[in-house]
Amino acid sequence: MQVTDYAFFPTRVVTIQFPDTGPLDAELCDLLERRPELDDRSNLHPDALNLLRLADTVPAIEQLRSMFITGAKHWLETEGIAGPDGIDLLLFSNRMGRGEATIAHNHNTDLIGIYYAQTADSNRQPIQPADDEDYFEAGDGVLVLHDPRFNANLTSVCHRDHIKVFPRPGLMLIFPAYVWHSVTPHRGEFHRLSFAMNFTLRWPAGAEEQHSLK
Numbered sequence: 001m002q003v004t005d006y007a008f009f010p011t012r013v014v015t016i017q018f019p020d021t022g023p024l025d026a027e028l029c030d031l032l033e034r035r036p037e038l039d040d041r042s043n044l045h046p047d048a049l050n051l052l053r054l055a056d057t058v059p060a061i062e063q064l065r066s067m068f069i070t071g072a073k074h075w076l077e078t079e080g081i082a083g084p085d086g087i088d089l090l091l092f093s094n095r096m097g098r099g100e101a102t103i104a105h106n107h108n109t110d111l112i113g114i115y116y117a118q119t120a121d122s123n124r125q126p127i128q129p130a131d132d133e134d135y136f137e138a139g140d141g142v143l144v145l146h147d148p149r150f151n152a153n154l155t156s157v158c159h160r161d162h163i164k165v166f167p168r169p170g171l172m173l174i175f176p177a178y179v180w181h182s183v184t185p186h187r188g189e190f191h192r193l194s195f196a197m198n199f200t201l202r203w204p205a206g207a208e209e210q211h212s213l214k
């Protein structure tokens, strides 16, 4: 008898806990406090406001850009992907008041990065496997990553159909843009502040010319 076990189609999620981000997080919170019009949580399109336009004048945004690139490089390296010519970047914030939540969505790009500048306190590990968690327990501003396998939750012998992320300041996640994710209601009186980066990989041009649609 020959038994072979496979785990096909795993999804790579990279987390980085950056140290000593207190001053950076304070600057980012202050920026959005002074200029709340910069916040655009549903900014998923490349022609919408890109906070990277501020990188030349706001050092915290430039620092954040550099940290996101570090994260993307880790993800590409661990996934064994080499060869992109470059990466197009789109940065936007998600500033949540008390009671606000984000419904399940994905992003129209290649990779997503999320960075947390201000969150509820948590003594949990950042990543909580589904085996240890009740899917319907909302928590406080918890990020839920949904299993990208369509209807994976219907396989009743398998409980691993979601992952909960208990965010904290300084934490970054990088994951494929096809992963549906949502945020449970924020319960604090302060603004919960996170930043999202859309990474769109640019590849060397092929032999054929590109055709304009205009």
Ligand SMILES: [Fe+2]
Pocket: 105, 106, 107, 181, 196
């Ligand atoms: Fe998102």
